[in-house]
Amino acid sequence: MTQTTLTRIQYQPHPEAGRVLSAGALTFLEELHTRFGGRRLALLQARQDRQRRLDAGELPDFLPETADVRSADWTVSPLPADLQDRRVEITGPVDRKMVINALNSGARMFMADFEDASSPTWDNCLAGQVNLMDAVRRTISLEQGDRTYRLNPTTATLLVRPRGLHLEEKHATFQDSPLSGSLFDFGLYAYHNAQERTTQGTGLYFYIPKLESHQEARWWNDVFTFTEQTLGLKRGTIRATVLIETILAAFEMDEILYELRDHSAGLNCGRWDYIFSFIKKFRTRHDRILPDRAQVSMATPMMQAYSKLAIQTCHRRRAPAIGGMSAFIPVKGDEAANERAFAQVRADKEREALNGHDGTWVAHPGMVALATEVFDRLMPGPNQITSGKQADLVVTAADLLTPPEGSITETGVNTNVDVSIQYIAAWLGGRGAVPIHNLMEDAATAEISRAQLWQWAHHEQRTTDHGTPITPEGLSRLIDAHVQRLNAEQPDRPDHLTEAARLLKQLVTQDQFEDFLTIPGYQYLR
Numbered sequence: 001m002t003q004t005t006l007t008r009i010q011y012q013p014h015p016e017a018g019r020v021l022s023a024g025a026l027t028f029l030e031e032l033h034t035r036f037g038g039r040r041l042a043l044l045q046a047r048q049d050r051q052r053r054l055d056a057g058e059l060p061d062f063l064p065e066t067a068d069v070r071s072a073d074w075t076v077s078p079l080p081a082d083l084q085d086r087r088v089e090i091t092g093p094v095d096r097k098m099v100i101n102a103l104n105s106g107a108r109m110f111m112a113d114f115e116d117a118s119s120p121t122w123d124n125c126l127a128g129q130v131n132l133m134d135a136v137r138r139t140i141s142l143e144q145g146d147r148t149y150r151l152n153p154t155t156a157t158l159l160v161r162p163r164g165l166h167l168e169e170k171h172a173t174f175q176d177s178p179l180s181g182s183l184f185d186f187g188l189y190a191y192h193n194a195q196e197r198t199t200q201g202t203g204l205y206f207y208i209p210k211l212e213s214h215q216e217a218r219w220w221n222d223v224f225t226f227t228e229q230t231l232g233l234k235r236g237t238i239r240a241t242v243l244i245e246t247i248l249a250a251f252e253m254d255e256i257l258y259e260l261r262d263h264s265a266g267l268n269c270g271r272w273d274y275i276f277s278f279i280k281k282f283r284t285r286h287d288r289i290l291p292d293r294a295q296v297s298m299a300t301p302m303m304q305a306y307s308k309l310a311i312q313t314c315h316r317r318r319a320p321a322i323g324g325m326s327a328f329i330p331v332k333g334d335e336a337a338n339e340r341a342f343a344q345v346r347a348d349k350e351r352e353a354l355n356g357h358d359g360t361w362v363a364h365p366g367m368v369a370l371a372t373e374v375f376d377r378l379m380p381g382p383n384q385i386t387s388g389k390q391a392d393l394v395v396t397a398a399d400l401l402t403p404p405e406g407s408i409t410e411t412g413v414n415t416n417v418d419v420s421i422q423y424i425a426a427w428l429g430g431r432g433a434v435p436i437h438n439l440m441e442d443a444a445t446a447e448i449s450r451a452q453l454w455q456w457a458h459h460e461q462r463t464t465d466h467g468t469p470i471t472p473e474g475l476s477r478l479i480d481a482h483v484q485r486l487n488a489e490q491p492d493r494p495d496h497l498t499e500a501a502r503l504l505k506q507l508v509t510q511d512q513f514e515d516f517l518t519i520p521g522y523q524y525l526r
């Protein structure tokens with residue numbers, strides 16, 4: 001660890017430290033940490049307290065104490081010009097090539113992701129900041145093989161997703177305490193790019209992940225206000241789209257928009273973490289067990305209720321409601337499978353556009369044209385904020401809380417084991433988004449897979465098709481069998497299968513449900 005002279009933040013050496021962790025940036029991070037670090041810990045404690053109440057049988061509901069916020073007429077601040085039309089947003093990790101490809105992809109927006117799609121190694125976090133600084137200044141380029149990557153004249157608008165509140169940045173400490181991953185990613189991007197962005201006539205745009213309450217939104221709003229004041233930015237230069245991706249946040253959408261009303265750029269339906277959150281929050285409940293992951297689609301009543309409520313809530317507040325990510329990606333070398341993948345994405349995007357979403361996410365540049373065609377066809381204006389769609393919708397707590405019916409199959413169990421091991425191994429190796437069986441897998445989808453295994457074993461489920469009991473011991477054996485198979489398939493793969501299997505066994509067999517796989521996983525990351 002190196003002691004810097006101007007601040008009390010210590011950090012692990014890195015070749016890019018001189019540029020990213022400049023004295024001014026460190027001072028800013030220290031201010032963020034001292035002002036907001038303690039409140040972050042209190043919010044995390046509040047999550048634990050809430051979980052204890054849920055474990056004891058409490059069910060979420062719309063909050064009586066904020067009924068006036070829900071009933072009053074108010075709107076978020078008008079959207080800046082470059083956030084009015086967000087019909088297609090590509091997402092991806094902050095890797096240099098991906099950043100260039102995503103900005104060039106033809107999508108309106110690019111969300112550069114330090115969260116679900118990133119493995120937060122020290123190198124990924126610092127190199128990611130360098131890539132974004134270069135992208136903002138349009139100097140980013142890359143030579144790879146015989147190809148040169150550089151930006152097209154017209155590129156997507158950049159949005160940045162910092163890590164969630166639960167994650168720490170252990171490579172940078174203040175008085176021996178790790179900094180918050182959220183503040184680290186947010187603070188560095190804001191500090192280094194604020195002036196450049198305002199000179200360019202645009203703002204600092206963010207996605208905020210995994211919020212569980214409007215109090216957490218208030219924390220972010222205070223972070224934004226402090227940042228604008230400290231960096232000399234006009235109020236509202238910072239805009240954030242909040243992912244509604246926890247079952248608890250679904251009950252506080254109005255309140256979240258209200259807290260952020262001067263900084264809001266709407267809400268997004270983060271479907272994968274939402275499903276994960278449902279399993280996590282109702283871990284003790286035998287009446288909330290989900291079927292195979294593949295059966296919890298956006299077409300189920302529970303997921304329709306959630307996404308339509310997001311649309312209704314946003315539009316009432318004149319904010320955009322962005323759709324989510326279909327995990328299907330183009331399939332190379334199998335035309336029929338490729339056509340099926342495109343058909344799946346088309347159906348998903350058509351459902352979103354018809355329901356009233358103002359834009360959507362795609363995982364791969366190959367899906368940009370398809371999603372654009374769908375939204376061009378079904379969304380004539382720049383957005384659907386004033387379309388009136390879902391205006392008369394009534395969603396009850398029961399609609400949000402009733403799990404879809406379905407089955408737990410042998411295939412479902414095996415797929416969850418396979419995907420969990422492969423994803424965790426990739427993440428431990430520094431890759432946060434990977435194609436597995438022709439699907440995009442990231443931290444959120446992997447969380448579902450491992451959480452389902454825990455849920456099924458701890459609620460003594462049997463597979464519907466073969467009647468096999470799902471037990472911790474059985475899962476442990478299955479994990480070993482999958483590792484053996486994966487090793488046999490690719491004996492020379494330089495990866496982390498053994499560590500991944502150890503971590504997965506711990507996650508699915510221990511009595512306690514682990515809130516995030518990335519927390520114990522982070523111990524292994526450099």
Ligand SMILES: CC(=O)SCCNC(=O)CCNC(=O)[C@H](O)C(C)(C)COP(=O)(O)OP(=O)(O)OC[C@H]1O[C@@H](n2cnc3c(N)ncnc32)[C@H](O)[C@@H]1OP(=O)(O)O
Binds near residue numbers: 097434445
């Ligand atoms: C639940 C959620 O939070 S969803 C949001 C978070 N998840 C994500 O953002 C995942 C984004 N997607 C990806 O990371 C990738 O598409 C993957 C990992 C799934 C597949 O990536 P690859 O295996 O590289 O795909 P593939 O080989 O088909 O890529 C072809 C080209 O497209 C590029 N590409 C693929 N996906 C992306 C992307 N999302 N952004 C930019 N470029 C991309 C590749 O870099 C490659 O470029 P090249 O031809 O210049 O070498």
Ligand SMILES: O=CC(=O)O
Binds near residue numbers: 243245272273
């Ligand atoms: O972040 C998106 C999700 O689906 O999770």
Ligand SMILES: [Mg+2]
Binds near residue numbers: 270
């Ligand atoms: Mg997510």
